[in-house]
Amino acid sequence: xxxxxxxxxxxxxxxxxxxxxxxxxxxxSDRLYWYRQDPGKSLESLxxxxxxxxxxxEGRLMASLDTKARLSTxxxxxxxxxxxxxxxxxxxxxxxxxxxxxxGTGTLLAVQP
Amino acid sequence: GAGVSQTPSNKVTEKGKYVELxxxxxxxHTALYWYRQSLGQGPxxxxxxxxxxxxxxxxxPNDRFFxxxxxxxxxxxxxxxxxRGDSAVYLCASxxxxxxxxxxxxxxxxxxxx
Numbered sequence: 259x260x261x262x263x264x265x266x267x268x269x270x271x272x273x274x275x276x277x278x279x280x281x282x283x284x285x286x287s288d289r290l291y292w293y294r295q296d297p298g299k300s301l302e303s304l305x306x307x308x309x310x311x312x313x314x315x316e317g318r319l320m321a322s323l324d325t326k327a328r329l330s331t332x333x334x335x336x337x338x339x340x341x342x343x344x345x346x347x348x349x350x351x352x353x354x355x356x357x358x359x360x361x362g363t364g365t366l367l368a369v370q371p
Numbered sequence: 372g373a374g375v376s377q378t379p380s381n382k383v384t385e386k387g388k389y390v391e392l393x394x395x396x397x398x399x400h401t402a403l404y405w406y407r408q409s410l411g412q413g414p415x416x417x418x419x420x421x422x423x424x425x426x427x428x429x430x431x432p433n434d435r436f437f438x439x440x441x442x443x444x445x446x447x448x449x450x451x452x453x454x455r456g457d458s459a460v461y462l463c464a465s466x467x468x469x470x471x472x473x474x475x476x477x478x479x480x481x482x483x484x485x
Contacts, residue, residue, distance in 0.1 A: 302476075
């Protein structure tokens with residue numbers, strides 16, 4: 259059974275600081291997604307990582323994927339308050355035609371001024 | 372609109388009642404998914420449609436839950452004899468499918484069973 263774990267579960271950081279959120283998954287998958295969720299809102303797609311070694315950057319966020327280690331990271335550079343949200347990684351279920359996503363527990367990010 | 376839409380945005384019902392939740396996917400997206408998100412948790416997969424057929428319903432918790440997509444576009448999630456434990460946000464997502472087809476989520480329906 260595919261399991262996805264994120265850490266930390268909660269991250270409080272000051273503006274201007276850097277930090278990394280980690281996403282580990284238990285079985286083979288070549289596709290990993292990062293989503294952002296604001297309170298009471300739906301999920302906003304941030305990154306789709308499709309191959310080993312993939313790295314994508316958008317603004318202050320950078321995501322990478324290591325399929326051999328079954329690890330993805332979301333790196334935050336020089337955090338700003340607007341980045342405060344819950345971040346989820348999700349791994350596509352491997353095998354078959356489902357493409358269902360298995361989500362991590364989420365990381366609640368609070369950026370303090 | 373261009374995105375996934377869901378109605379109603381909020382639904383309050385009493386235990387034992389029947390509810391229907393609607394999802395209108397992005398035009399042209401053949402794949403449609405339902406997920407359920409409980410407070411403080413990540414979304415959990417319920418069912419996947421490719422076209423009109425339910426290709427994977429392994430996430431439906433029991434036979435009180437059922438979903439249809441009769442014309443390959445709009446989908447309805449149906450819950451019979453609702454229980455308090457069914458309270459959650461029900462999210463719908465659609466995608467083009469294939470290797471690069473990320474899933475785009477709707478705003479969700481918040482279901483509260485009293």
